[in-house]
Amino acid sequence: MSAAAVQPVEVAEPDVMGALLTGVERYLRSEVDAAQIDREGAVPARVLAGLGELGVFGVTIPQRYGGAGLRLTDACRLAAALARADRSIATTVGLHLGLGTRPLVAFGAEGLKQRYLPRLASGEAIAAFATTEANAGSDLSRLATTALAEGAQLVVNGEKLFVTNGRLAKVFTITAATPGLGGAQRGSSLVLLESGDPGLSVGREERKLGLKGSSTAPLTIDGVRIEPERIIGEPGRGADQLHHVLAWGRTLMSAGCCGTARAALVKAIEHTASRRQFGRTLDAQPVVREHLALMGARLAAMEALVHDTASLEDDVPGLLQRSLAAKVFGSDGASYVVDTALQLFGGLGFIEESGMPLLLRDVRITRIFEGANDVLLTQLGTHLATAPPPRRALAPLVGPDAFALACSADVVAAALDAHREELSARHKIGLLRQTRLLNRLGRAVAWSEALDATVRAVDARRTTSRGAAALFSEVAARDVANALAAPFGEEVVSSALADLEPGA
Amino acid sequence: METPADLDARIIKLISQVVPVKPEQIKRGDRLREDLGMDSVCSMELLSMLAEELDLDVGVEDAAGIRTVADTIALAARFLRAKAAA
Ligand SMILES: Cc1cc2nc3c(=O)[nH]c(=O)nc-3n(C[C@H](O)[C@H](O)[C@H](O)COP(=O)(O)OP(=O)(O)OC[C@H]3O[C@@H](n4cnc5c(N)ncnc54)[C@H](O)[C@@H]3O)c2cc1C
Numbered sequence: 001m002s003a004a005a006v007q008p009v010e011v012a013e014p015d016v017m018g019a020l021l022t023g024v025e026r027y028l029r030s031e032v033d034a035a036q037i038d039r040e041g042a043v044p045a046r047v048l049a050g051l052g053e054l055g056v057f058g059v060t061i062p063q064r065y066g067g068a069g070l071r072l073t074d075a076c077r078l079a080a081a082l083a084r085a086d087r088s089i090a091t092t093v094g095l096h097l098g099l100g101t102r103p104l105v106a107f108g109a110e111g112l113k114q115r116y117l118p119r120l121a122s123g124e125a126i127a128a129f130a131t132t133e134a135n136a137g138s139d140l141s142r143l144a145t146t147a148l149a150e151g152a153q154l155v156v157n158g159e160k161l162f163v164t165n166g167r168l169a170k171v172f173t174i175t176a177a178t179p180g181l182g183g184a185q186r187g188s189s190l191v192l193l194e195s196g197d198p199g200l201s202v203g204r205e206e207r208k209l210g211l212k213g214s215s216t217a218p219l220t221i222d223g224v225r226i227e228p229e230r231i232i233g234e235p236g237r238g239a240d241q242l243h244h245v246l247a248w249g250r251t252l253m254s255a256g257c258c259g260t261a262r263a264a265l266v267k268a269i270e271h272t273a274s275r276r277q278f279g280r281t282l283d284a285q286p287v288v289r290e291h292l293a294l295m296g297a298r299l300a301a302m303e304a305l306v307h308d309t310a311s312l313e314d315d316v317p318g319l320l321q322r323s324l325a326a327k328v329f330g331s332d333g334a335s336y337v338v339d340t341a342l343q344l345f346g347g348l349g350f351i352e353e354s355g356m357p358l359l360l361r362d363v364r365i366t367r368i369f370e371g372a373n374d375v376l377l378t379q380l381g382t383h384l385a386t387a388p389p390p391r392r393a394l395a396p397l398v399g400p401d402a403f404a405l406a407c408s409a410d411v412v413a414a415a416l417d418a419h420r421e422e423l424s425a426r427h428k429i430g431l432l433r434q435t436r437l438l439n440r441l442g443r444a445v446a447w448s449e450a451l452d453a454t455v456r457a458v459d460a461r462r463t464t465s466r467g468a469a470a471l472f473s474e475v476a477a478r479d480v481a482n483a484l485a486a487p488f489g490e491e492v493v494s495s496a497l498a499d500l501e502p503g504a
Numbered sequence: 505m506e507t508p509a510d511l512d513a514r515i516i517k518l519i520s521q522v523v524p525v526k527p528e529q530i531k532r533g534d535r536l537r538e539d540l541g542m543d544s545v546c547s548m549e550l551l552s553m554l555a556e557e558l559d560l561d562v563g564v565e566d567a568a569g570i571r572t573v574a575d576t577i578a579l580a581a582r583f584l585r586a587k588a589a590a
Contacts, residue, residue, distance in 0.1 A: 141543040186541030239537055382548060387568045429555045429562040432548040
C-alpha cells in the first residue's frame with residue numbers, strides 16, 4: 001500500500017444518518033440559541049455534551065472504535081444541519097470530523113487508533129488540527145515547526161496559529177518538518193500531540209469578526225518529547241496526507257455553507273412574504289422575485305456539488321480536485337445568498353435581532369480558511385491545465401427530465417475544454433506561470449462542475465426543483481463565459497497599481 | 505556543446521533558485537516534494553522556468569508525472585534533443 005493510501009472504512013447501514021439527523025435537528029431546535037452563543041463567545045458545554053451523547057462526534061469514526069462508521073456524504077448532511085442552526089457548532093464538529101480525526105482514521109497505525117479514537121468518537125475528547133504558522137499560511141511548504149529525532153524520541157518545536165477548537169481540544173494533529181525521516185530530506189509528517197504533553201501550551205482565545213462560539217487559539221510547542229509512534233502514518237509523507245485531509249475538511253466546510261445559505265434563504269423567503277411596501281408584499285416585486293429565485297438556484301447547485309464531491313470519498317484524486325471546486329463555489333455561494341438575504345431585509349437586516357448580521361459575520365471566514373479561495377482557484381486551474389480529467393458528455397447518460405439541462409452542461413464544458421486547449425497551445429508550459437489565467441480557468445471549472453452536479457441531481461431526482469436547476473444552468477453559462485474572457489491587460493493593471501502608492 | 509554533466513548542473517542551479525537548498529546538496533535522485541520540499545505549484549513553476557531558460561517547446565501536459573530531479577533532467581534532455589533534430 002502506498003504511503004498516502006487510504007485504509008478502507010467499514011460501511012454502515014444506509015438509514016443510520018437519517019435517524020441520527022432527526023434527533024439532532026430536534027435537539028438543535030430545543031437547545032441551541034445561536035444569538036446567545038455569539039454573545040457569550042462559546043458553545044455551552046452542555047450543548048457539546050448533548051451532541052456527544054447523540055453520537056455526533058463519532059459519525060465518521062469506524063464502528064470498531066465506537067463511531068458510526070458513516071460515509072462522507074452522511075457527514076456532509078450533518079454539517080449542513082448543524083450550520084443551519086449555528087455555524088460555530090458546525091465549525092467545532094466539522095473540524096473534529098474532518099481535519100481533526102480524519103488523519104488518524106485514514107492513516108493511523110492500529111495502536112494509535114485504539115488509543116485515541118474511542119474517546120474522540122464519544123466526544124469525550126475533541127480534536128484540532130494545526131498547520132498554519134506565521135510564515136506558512138497559504139504556502140504550506142514553509143513549515144518552521146520541526147519534529148526531530150533525539151535518541152529514541154522525537155522533540156517537537158514550533159508555533160501554530162488560528163487553531164480551531166484550540167482551547168477545547170484534547171488531541172491535536174499538527175504538521176511538522178521531519179527532515180530525514182522516512183528517507184525524505186525535506187519531508188514533513190503529521191504528528192499527534194495531547195493537550196497534557198509537557199511543553200504544549202494553548203494561547204488566549206482570538207477575538208474574531210464571527211464564529212465567536214468556535215474556539216480559535218495559537219499553539220506553542222516548546223520541546224515536546226514524544227515517542228515516534230505518535231507520527232500518524234508513514235513518516236515523511238505529511239504533504240500527501242495533508243492533501244487528503246484538506247480535501248475532507250473542505251468538503252465538510254462546503255456542506256456547512258449549504259446549511260448557512262439555507263438558513264438565510266428561508267429567512268428571506270419568510271420576511272419578503274410578510275413585509276409590505278408599495279401596496280404589496282416584497283415577494284410580489286419582480287426584482288425581489290428574481291433575487292429569491294437566483295438564491296434558490298445557487299443553493300440547489302451548491303447542494304448538488306457537495307453531494308457529488310462527497311461521493312468521491314473512495315476516489316482520492318477525484319476528491320482532491322472536486323473539493324477545490326466545492327469549497328470555492330460553496331463559500332462564494334453562501335456569501336452571496338447571505339448578503340442578498342440581508343439586503344432583502346432592508347434596514348432591519350442591519351439590526352442584530354433580525355439574525356442577519358450574525359449570518360453575515362459567520363459566513364465571511366469561509367472564503368479564507370481551509371484555503372483562501374483565490375489560492376484554490378489557481379490550484380484548480382493548474383489541475384485542469386496539466387491533467388484535464390476525462391469528461392463524458394452528460395446528454396447521452398441522462399433521462400428525459402435532465403436531457404435539456406445536460407445538453408447545456410455539455411455546451412459549457414465543451415467551451416471550457418476548447419479554451420483550455422487554446423491556452424495550452426498558445427502558452428505551452430509557460431501557462432503554469434500565468435496564474436491570473438489559471439485562476440480564471442479554475443473559476444470556470446468550479447462553475448462548470450457545479451452545473452454537471454446539478455444535472456446529475458435532477459437526473460437522480462435528488463433535487464425537487466427542476467426550475468432552480470434550469471435557472472442555474474443559465475447563470476453558470478454566463479459565469480463561465482465571463483471567467484473565460486481575457487483577463488485585464490498587464491499594462492492596465494500595472495499602471496493602475498502605480499497610482500496606488502502607499503499613503504496616496 | 506553542452507555535456508550531460510553541464511545540463512545536470514544547469515538544472516540543479518535552477519532548482520536551487522526555486523527552493524532554499526544549496527546546489528551542492530541537490531542530487532539527481534532527490535524527489536521534488538519529499539526531498540526538496542516543493543509543493544505542486546512550486547514544481548510546476550520550476551518546469552515552466554526550465555522551458556523558458558532552455559528555450560524549449562514543452563507542452564503543459566508534459567509537466568504531469570515529473571517527480572524527481574532526474575525526471576526533470578530527462579525531460580529537459582528529451583526536449584533539447586528534439587530541438588537539435590528540428
Ligand atoms: C477562524 C479561523 C480558523 C482557522 N482554523 C484553522 C485551523 O484549525 N488549523 C489551521 O491550520 N489553520 C486555521 N486557520 C488558518 C487559515 O486556514 C488561514 O488563515 C488561511 O489558510 C489563509 O492563510 P493566511 O491567513 O496566512 O493568508 P495569506 O497566505 O497571508 O494570504 C492572504 C491573502 O492573500 C491572497 N493570496 C495569498 N496567496 C495567494 C496566491 N498564491 N494567489 C492569489 N492570492 C493569494 C489571498 O487573497 C489570501 O486571502 C484558521 C483561520 C481562521 C481565521
